[in-house]
Amino acid sequence: MTSDAIAAMTCDQLAPMLDPFLDGELDAATRRQLAEHLERCPRCADRLARSRALGVAIREQCPALSAPDDLRRRVQAAIRQDPSTAPSLSPSVALPAAPSSTPRAALDDPPTLPHPRSRQRSASTPWARRAVPWLAAATVLLAVGGGGWTLGTAHERALASGAARGIGADAVRDAVVASHLRSLEATNHLVDVVSSDRHTVKPWFDGKLDFSPTVVDLAGDGFRLIGGRLDYLAGRPVAALVYGRGRHVINLFVWPIDPGSADGGAHAAVTGTAMRGYNVRQWDAGGMTHWAVSDVAAPDLDAFVRLVRQPPVSPATSAPEPR
Amino acid sequence: MPTAFEAAVLPHLDAAYTLARYLLRDDEDARDAVQDAYLRALRYFPGFRGGDARAWLLTIVRNTCRTRRRRERVTARTAPFDDDLHSPIESDAAPLPPAYDHIGDVSVRDAVERLPEEFREVVLLREVHGYSYREIGEIVRVPVGTVMSRLSRARQRLRDALAPSVTPTASRDPDGAAV
Structure with missing residues (x-):
């Protein structure tokens, strides 16, 4: 001005x-x-x-406030007992009906816990019993979030691989969906490189990632390439390839399988879940973990996944480049 | 041993509690919301790209509080802070409630707490947490222009509601040039 x-x-x-x-x-x-x-x-x-x-x-x-001490303890206890950070904790022990079966390991976290003073509710309730419903709530969150037919598998994998990776598959899936949502918001960017040409998108990642994602052209099958984006998931930079179908967006996240992970390479089959109205597909191939997320209908996303896994032999992918 | 998550996010517990407490206006609700928010943050943490962990956490706290309030509203079948219901009462068209005639310890805070949620959160993030418009926009997920207009409308409401108490002090301010 x-x-x-x-x-x-x-x-x-x-x-x-x-x-x-x-x-x-x-x-x-x-x-x-x-x-x-x-x-x-x-x-x-x-x-x-x-x-x-x-x-x-x-x-x-309206001054800034200090969190009450008992809240601090509650939060710390809840974090440490969360299934995604405590893989040995089976979800069943989180049910409030069976507090006595909660493993010692889950209860001995704050050994010096004093009796909460200020809150009557706190003072009248042993802290362990207060923590247990939170575990239940966390489990319900997982169940609601999963909502799909592979929930059991995904959860087991979360528990199994959590120890090796420090990050459960559920947490990764949550992060993948959250990243998909973020990418769709107006205040965020969907793509860092805008191009329908896979020969523009693929080299764009060079130097930005320690791997090179495969970028396929599926325009002939109704999935147009919109571009690519650098994202950050599961504690590492990943490639996000963005495809469009009609007005819908598909985010395809790709990163190398962690060689240290207990389940590395063991999930060549596609697993699918629905979460918050989004369909999610995951599979491993060529040393890479793949996550596809979209609000397109499940059959469409399945078709997309099939095409990514076995790209059609067409001029778009097999012929020498015209330019 | 604190995990990366604890190291990054636990130091902001006071800020999380402050926001939840003012957004929900109930101490026990605020505590529950903060704990809920931390569990959600733990799940989203793999997607955290670094940067301002406090703003990232407050985004989750704010969303958690919204979800709780929405659920609460459905359960109680009341909408006590509906924008449209309140604007005619709080505007200068209606007589001001007597409580606003003085600067008591409650009046300004009451007025803030009576703001519709969309207004209250931007006021809190600006005045209490000290965020810039751009940062508020990222937390609340609206464009900067919307932050500016919400703040402006929120403050206008507060000025209207508090006019008898705030104005006299202000106009006698030697810096105010209104001699």
Whole structure:
């Protein structure tokens, strides 16, 4: 905004800029011009003073709070007992009906736990019994989130591979779906490199990843390549290949199978789940883990997965490049 | 031994509790929401790309609180802070409640807590947590322009609600130039 623009504005037009002025959200030039106006305009200065007073009052009366000690302990206990961080903890022990069968290991975490003071509810309830429903809640979350026919398998894999990777398959799937959702939001970017040409997308990842994802052209089958994106999942940078079908988006996440993982390479078959209305498919091939996520119908996503696994032999993939 | 997750996210427990406490206006609800949010954060942590862990956590806390409130509203079949219901009451068209005639320890906080959720959260993230418009936009998942307009409307409501108490102090401010 130029100085002329500010100078030409009426006080009422400038009023909406006063809060951003106080918040430090105006660029330097605009800020300077507005400050000049404020020096010679009592009306705007008064408005500014009111805004400033309001900010002071809010900060005084809504101060930052300290988390109560018992909340801190509850959170720590819940984190440490979460199935995804404690693979040895079978989900069944998390049922509130069987608190006595909860393994010692899950209960001996905060040995110095004092009796909570301030909260009656806390004081009247042994902390272990309070923690158990949270475990149940976590398990229900998993169950609801899984909702698919491979839930048992996925969960077992989470428990089995959690020890080796530190990250359960459920957690990875959650992260994959969360990343898919993020990529669709207007404030985020869907692709870092926009191209329907796989010979543009594939080299784009060079130097950004320590592996080279296979990029297939499936435009002839109704899945157009939109582009690629660098993402971060399961504790490492991964390739996100973005395909479109109609108005729907498919994110295909690819990264190398962790050689240290207990189940590395053992999941060549495709497993499928639905989560929060999104279909998710996972498989390993060529040393890579693949996750496909989309809101397209399950049969469409299955078709997509089949095509990625066995790309059609067509001019698009087999002929020498025309350019 | 603290895990990477604990090291990154546990230090922000106070901030998480503060946001939840003001968003939910109930201490026990806030505690439950914070614990819930940490469990969710634990699951999402593999997708955390680094950067501001506090903002990342607050995003989850905020979403957890929203989910709880929505569920609560459905259960209770009430909508006590519905935007449309409240705007005519809090606007300057209606007489101000007597409680706003003085700066008491409760009035400004009450006014903040009476704001519709969409307004309250941006005010809290700005004034209490000190985030920039861009950061608030990332937490609340709206464009910066929306953050600006929500903040502006929220503050206008607060100014209207608190006019008798805030204005006199402000206009006598020697820096205010309103001599």
